[in-house]
Amino acid sequence: MQPRLKIAAIGCGSRTFIYFELAAKQPDLYEITAAADRNQARRDKARALAQNPNFQEFHDDVAILAAPKLADLMIIATQDAFHFAHASAALRKGYDLLLEKPISTNLRDVLALEKLARELGRKVLVCHVLRYTPFYRRVKKIVESGALGELVSFEATEGVEPWHQTHSYVRGHWAVAEQATPMIIAKSCHDLDIFSWLVDSPCVSLGSFGGIQYFNAAHAPAGAPARCTDGCPVNGKCAYDAHRYLTDKKGWLQIIFDRAKTATDAEIKDWLRTSRWGRCVYRCDNTAVDHQTVNMTFATGATGVFTMTAFSEGRDLAIFGTKGRLLAGERVKRTAGCDIVVEIFGVGITERIDIAFDPDGWHGGGDSGLIRTLYAEMRKPNASDMDSSLERWVESHLMGFAAEESRIKGATVDLADFRRRHGG
Ligand SMILES: NC(=O)c1ccc[n+]([C@@H]2O[C@H](COP(=O)([O-])OP(=O)(O)OC[C@H]3O[C@@H](n4cnc5c(N)ncnc54)[C@H](O)[C@@H]3O)[C@@H](O)[C@H]2O)c1
Structure with missing residues (x-):
């Protein structure tokens, strides 16, 4: 029997949490050994999902990559703009990668990463979950x-x-x-x-x-201020009223606001007053x-x-x-x-x-399908066998x-x- 695949992560947001949760359900295949994130609450959540007493946490990419190699595979799930830097450094450290899309925010770096992985002979699976x-x-x-x-x-x-x-x-x-x-x-x-x-x-x-x-601004209701929380005349009637994060869109709030489940309505309203998700959708910088x-x-x-x-x-x-x-x-x-x-x-x-219907059905079963495939793919001798x-x-x-x-x-x-x- 092949040994368990050790996995670690840089960036503990919604994506890593899903992958950790799915991997932890297959303890015969995976061992979650470490994670890095700047946010303590997110590191705590990663630790809880890992279900491993020897789990190690780090403040950021630099700290986790400075430690001796902690896993076979590094999940790269920071925001888009950091993928190239974090992925290149992890490849150089000796990790194979489960790399969140996009590979990078520009094509030159995408092609450079392709070249680097080929030169180092590392395996990279990009999270094209569909x-x-x-x-x-x-x-x-x-x-x-x-x-x-x-x-x-x-x-x-x-x-x-x-x-x-x-x-x-x-x-x-x-x-x-x-x-x-x-x-x-x-x-x-x-x-x-x-x-x-x-x-x-x-x-x-x-x-x-x-x-x-x-x-865009041309479609803003008459008198709509910059934020839904600034006394908009169409509050409660607008389909995009940010106050919906308090009611029927609370599920979306959990993706972006760590305390969504425990915060009071007053605290959420306060958060919306300064958060980008409190802005009028017709008056953003999109x-x-x-x-x-x-x-x-x-x-x-x-x-x-x-x-x-x-x-x-x-x-x-x-x-x-x-x-x-x-x-x-x-x-x-x-x-x-x-x-x-x-x-x-x-x-x-x-x-x-x-x-x-897939009971672990995030992304139509794509996330669980990916984690099911990951082990076999990473156990192949060479990247060219994937x-x-x-x-x-x-x-x-x-x-x-x-x-x-x-x-x-x-x-x-x-x-x-x-x-x-x-x-x-
Ligand atoms: N495959 C898919 O279908 C799919 C779906 C959604 C998002 N994504 C991609 O996944 C990536 C992650 O998305 P998310 O929603 O989990 O993001 P997120 O913003 O919730 O999480 C990113 C985490 O990275 C942490 N971080 C930032 N800098 C760091 C550093 N230097 N070292 C360690 N941690 C650091 C942040 O604190 C944050 O917790 C994004 O690139 C996104 O485009 C992919």
């Missing part, structure tokens, strides 16, 4: 079975959902794309990863459009787009169209092959009552598939950064040329 959901695994299996024939084109939509858009991309961590990552990377790099994985071919060229159509489309063509000749919009909820996918089509996602669920429909030309509907190499993970970032350039410049982007221009 790949590990039972839903996308089933879609992939159907495509691979050949039932649809050759994959010719696809249409996909990611509906962010308006409140989620405001929480994360208008008020929240990813609102100012220049300080975090462009929306198409921050929210949709999972989708871009899924497309190249399903087509099983690199994207060669793409074009993109989009912008902020709604969450630069992240609220809608964007990407048109792609792949090396096989297949083409795809993707729409990210704040104003829908959930994902939709249609795959068109030479023998039949596959329709899946939220709209199919609503209209056909199942998750996936397969229709073969001249035959009709051959499959209506329901995907079983099911998905860092080279393939980089593909989604290449597509995302190229889409952002296309959106801003209004021109199609050749991916090979784009990669060369960024040092790849």
Whole structure:
């Protein structure tokens, strides 16, 4: 029997907590040995989740990386802008990585990290959790079975959902794309990863459009102040009233406010008065787009169209092959009552598939699927033996950064040329 995989983490926020909780449920496979975070309450929570009397805690990345190597694998789950520095230092220290997306906030660093991991022979698994959901695994299996024939084109939509858009991309961590990552990377790099994985071919060229159509000053209600807590005339009527963090949106508060469960309403209101999540959604400094489309063509000749919009909820996918089509996602669920429909030309509907609910179902079962896969992937002798190499993970970032350039410049982007221009 192989030894347990020792895991440690830099950055103890919502992501590390999920991974720790899932890993702790499989004590025969994983041992959580250490974590670093600047926040004591978060270190305490990490320690509690680790269920290991020998757990070690550190104040930050520098302290944990100065200690002798404490684990086989380091989770890198600080905020986007720190991933490259923390990931490079951990690789150099000898750790394999479970690296939160984005790999970095710019393509040059993404490609530099790819090179570093290759030179050092380290294994890196990027947290593209959608790949590990039972839903996308089933879609992939159907495509691979050949039932649809050759994959010719696809249409996909990611509906962010308006409140989620405001929480994360208008008020929240990813609102100012220049300080975090462009929306198409921050929210949709999972989708871009899924497309190249399903087509099983690199994207060669793409074009993109989009912008902020709604969450801007032009749509502010008359007399709305900078903050919902400043006596807004539409308090209680506005869909984005920050006071909803006290009522029906309290679940969202827990992601950003450590004392959400214990604080009184008065304390939460006080926090909203200064927090970025108390601001009017029409009067923020957001630069992240609220809608964007990407048109792609792949090396096989297949083409795809993707729409990210704040104003829908959930994902939709249609795959068109030479023998039949596959329709899946939220709209199919609503209209056909199942998750996936397969229709073969001249035959009709051959499959209506329901995907079983995952009780550990964060991200549609993607987080638990990832932790289930992680052990086997990290126990493989070489990085090149892994099911998905860092080279393939980089593909989604290449597509995302190229889409952002296309959106801003209004021109199609050749991916090979784009990669060369960024040092790849
Ligand atoms: N894979 C996914 O589906 C998915 C979903 C959400 C978020 N993410 C990504 O995961 C990452 C983490 O997200 P989160 O919501 O957990 O973030 P978070 O802000 O809740 O947690 C980050 C933690 O890092 C700590 N930190 C900051 N600097 C540090 C340092 N130098 N050393 C040690 N700790 C430090 C902070 O104190 C904080 O607790 C982000 O990059 C985000 O984009 C991925």
